[in-house]
Structures are given as structure tokens and as C-alpha cells.
Amino acid sequence: MKKMKNIILSVVGVLALAFTISCADFLEEVPLDLKTDNQFWTSESDAQSAVNMIYYGGVPYLYGGRNTGWQPTRLMYDGLLSGLFTDDKKDGDFSSNMETLNITFQTVAGEVGELWREPYVCIGRCNVLIARLPGMVSNGIISEEKKNECLAQAYFFRAWSYYFLVKEFGCKDGEAQDGGNGGVPLVLEPVETVDPTVINRPRASVTEVYQQIESDLTEAVKYLPNKTFYDNACRMTKPAAQALLATVYLQWAGYPLQNTAMYAKAAETAEALINGGAGHRLENSDDDGTDQQSAFNKIKNSKNSKEIVYAVEYEQPLNRGNGYINACMTNQATAWREDDGTAVFKTSVLANMYHISDPIINSYAAGDVRAMEKNFFFQTYVSQKGTVFNCNQYDNWFWFDDYSMINTVGSSLNFPVFRLSEIYLIAAEALLKQSSPNAAKAKEYLEIVRKRAFTVGGVTADSYSVPATVTIGDILTERLHELPLELKIWDDIRRNRLYPQAQADKSLKWVDITSADTYNKRDGKTFKNNQHMLIWPIPQAAMERNPSLAQNPGY
Secondary structure (H helix, E strand, C coil): CCCCCCCCCCHHHHHHHHHHHHHHHHHHHCCCCCCCCCCCCCHHHHHHHHHHHCCCCHHHHHHHCCCCCCCCCHHHHHHHHHHCEECCCCCCCHHHHHHHHHCCCCHHEEEEEEEHHHHHHHHHHHHHHHHHHHHHHHCCCHHHHHHHHHHHHHHHHHHHHHHHHHHHCCCCCCCCCCCCCCCCCCCCCCCCCCCCCCCCCCCHHHHHHHHHHHHHHHHHHCCCCCCCCHHHHCCCCCHHHHHHHHHHHHHHHCCCCCCCCCHHHHHHHHHHHHCCCCCCCCCCCCCCCCCCCHHHHHHHHCCCCCCEEECCCEEEEHCCCCCCHCCCCCHHHHHCCCCCCCCCCCCCCCCCCCCHHHHHHHHCCCCCCHHHCCCCCCEEEECCCCCCEEEEEEHHHCCCCCHHHCCCCCCCCCEEEEEHHHHHHHHHHHHHHHHCHHHHHHHHHHHHHHHHEEECCCEEEEECCCCCCCHHHHHHHHHHCCCCCCCCCHHHHHCCCEEECCCCCEEEEEEECCCCCCCCCHHHHCCCCCCCHHHHCCCCHHHHCCHHHHHHHHC
């Protein structure tokens, strides 16, 4: 695997000042050193080093970033807020606030501040790249082809950062507390002044933000290679940009904007990826469905899976370990001992910080490989010496790594962001909800994903079935069953305003969130009177630095 250079992006002249100012006010980050015009942007390797850096900041950082080793990662917050997942450890106040729906800009200040800050860090770096690369062509430093390759990656990460910001913090225009726009500030170039009237930008409209995301991703799709993620050495690809764009269209079509014309675009973009010829394909289960040759273990363990469209890359030998190993299983495992008294695991920081709720795990049908032991979840562990230990709960096998647990190091398991199975389900949802629904095609795509989950060694379980008429509830249940540990659930709930409720037969019925009984909330709290909590409050620190910002409704 190609080693990414771990450097600090340094900028020059006015742009150096610009990046420093931009970070200080929007991002709270200052480069460690500022180099002169003749020290940076003078070679192709400088351009590549600058691109390398954007792979590890922004949203990719949030996948693993946390306050302490005992606390959930930043991207677990949404699932914990939904109540469909819980934090067993509850270290600090954050998880308790999730359970009591005590969400104010004061109670979540530290955690939510990072959700706002980190994407703008990445945006600042991307803006410098986008501004600087054309000059490198005119100066004969890089080719037009290299410029386009680098620009496409910068456009992807800037788009991803803005998409994350608008879905986490964006309210409907006119609903912010000043009655103004509900998007986030759009910063599309390095800031070249200390003038607060320039730096302190107001919220753009939600539509403007989405249009900018669409524009950036359209540019990225033009120039990124049409390869699978692993065939492209874990660099950005055209299918990855298409996957993000389809996701963007789907969210844009739902709440809060409800621009339903975007459903057709979501379906078109998802199908362009599916039929695009890059070589993506679903993994299949080749054994009994419960060992390393099941489809989901291949996805987890493989560094060449064709199902992965994009993943956050981790490599422990390069000091870039995946920290989810600390969040994957019960804390009691730290006390497990062999008969000779030796510890099974050396790690002392361990808790299931994203523990799946019983109604969700119970909703899997018999014969579904995804619910079988050691696919997504596990309840027992057999040590290297053959001792069987009981977890006494469902822990997260998809994040578990023996080597890391035994040696107290970060895991090298990559974290899937987009898989081909999700693209089928994006297409299914969009086709079902577009102005002229194509229910038959939606069912076909749903069936591809669902049938794979019930098939082992080419034999499909007798319990496999698909509803005669597919509903949005069927698709959302399939997404939850297919992507339980890939941190997607809150986006599904937000854009549809639907929440899963367990039925007598253990199936899930998706009901309006205003009437839903929310799981794992204390004192009878629900979202019936707390719909403003579907998005986070803008951090108070950001508002103090930028008086042009107005708070979200309800906070």
C-alpha cells in the first residue's frame, strides 16, 4: 500500500496568510510553519503532498476522532442520539445527555464543536489546493493532467466536507433564529485579509450549499479514474465521487429541503455507478456463513474487495491505526484470563460504545447471514488457547481485530464509507420515491442485496423472501440490516422523518418520528416535541467568533 506523506501543508505569500487567517477564525488551526514562494509549490511532489494531507483531515478524521479512548468516536454521535445504539461505558456527560435528550449548545459544546471545526479544516486545505494548482501548470511545474487529477481529489473532499456540515447543521431557510438562511458559510477561496467583514460570513442558503456540493462532485467525476478503490491504491475514484453524489441527491430530496426532483438524479447517479464498468461487485459467502469466508468477513478483512467503493484507510505500521478496536466489545473482556492466569487481551481501554439495541438485532430474519455469529456481531470469543468466553451481549465483530486486541495496537482494518450494496439501496429508495416511481426496478435492486444476505455457497435459505410490493419501510429496514455499523442510520431517519418500531412478530415498522416511541431514552423522552434535535446546534464558540451566524431553531 502506498504510504501517504504525513506533512503539514504550507502555503506561500498572501496565501500563507490567507490559510492562517481562515483557520484561526473558521477552523481554529494554524500551520506549524509558513514557507516562502520558493520553498513550496515548486515540484510535482509538493502538489502530491498537499493532496495526501486532505485524505486524513475533515470527515475522515471524524471517523476516528474522539475526546478520550473511553468515549465514542465523533461519527457515532448520530446513532447514539437516535437511541438505536447505546454507549455502554457512558464516560463523561455526552452519552447521558443523549439518553435524556438534554441537547443544548452548552451540553454538547466540546463534541459538536469538532463536528463543525474539522470539515472547515479540510475545506481550507482544499481551497488552497484549488487556488494554487493552476499556477503550477502555467509555471511548467505539473502537467494539465496532473492538475486535473489533484483538483478532482480536492473537489471531492471539499464537497464531502460541505455535505457533512449541511446535513448535520443545516435547517430549512427561514427557520434559523434570525429568520435567515439555514445553510452553512460557504468559503470557496483562501481568505486574504484580516477584515472581519470578509472573514465572518453569514449562513448561505441550504440550496446554495447543495448546489456547490453538486458542482464540486460533477468536476470530480470528470477527472477521477474509473477504477475500484483498491485497484487505485486507495486513492479517490470516479465511483467514489458518484457514490457521494448519489448520497447527496438522496438527502437533498428528503427533509428538510424536500426537493423531490433530486430523487431522479440520485437514481440516475447510483445506476451510473452500478453499470459503469469499474469492476465493482458484491462479495458472496462461500462457507457456512459464520467464518472468514462469509461475504461480510471478506469485506471486513480484505484489502482488495471489489465491493468497497471507498473506505477510510488505516495502516498500523504507518502509525495510522483504526481506533474502533477500543469500541467494539464489552469492558468485561479486559478481565478475561486463561487457565494459567494470562490475560486474553492486553488492552485496558475497551467498551462497546456503539451497542446495538435488542429490537434491531431481533428484527433480522432467520437465515440472514448478517445476524449470524461473527459477521457484524458476536456473543462468544475463542482465545488462541481454545478457551471460550461469553460476551453476554451482542458486540461488534465488524470492528474486531484479534491482533490489535492481543498486542494493544490500533487496527489496520479499513472503515467502509461506501459499499456497492448501499448503492443498490440508494437506487431503490430513489426509484421508489421519484415523481414517476419505478417500483419494479426498486424491488430488483432491493432483492439483489437481500438475496445475497440469505445465500451461502450458492444456496439460498428457505426463509428468504421479498415483499410483493416494496415500501420505503422495506428499503430502510434493509439499509439498517445491511449497514448497521457503518454509521448511516441517523441520515436515513432525518431525510425520511421515519423511525423504526418493533412489532409483535419482531419486524420493524417505520412510523412518523413525531409519533414514534424512541428507544433508550430516559424519562419518557422522544423526538415528538424535540424535532429540532434532528440537527445539531451551531457551536457557541463558532458563533462568538462569527457574529454573522444565527443559531438553529429550538436551541
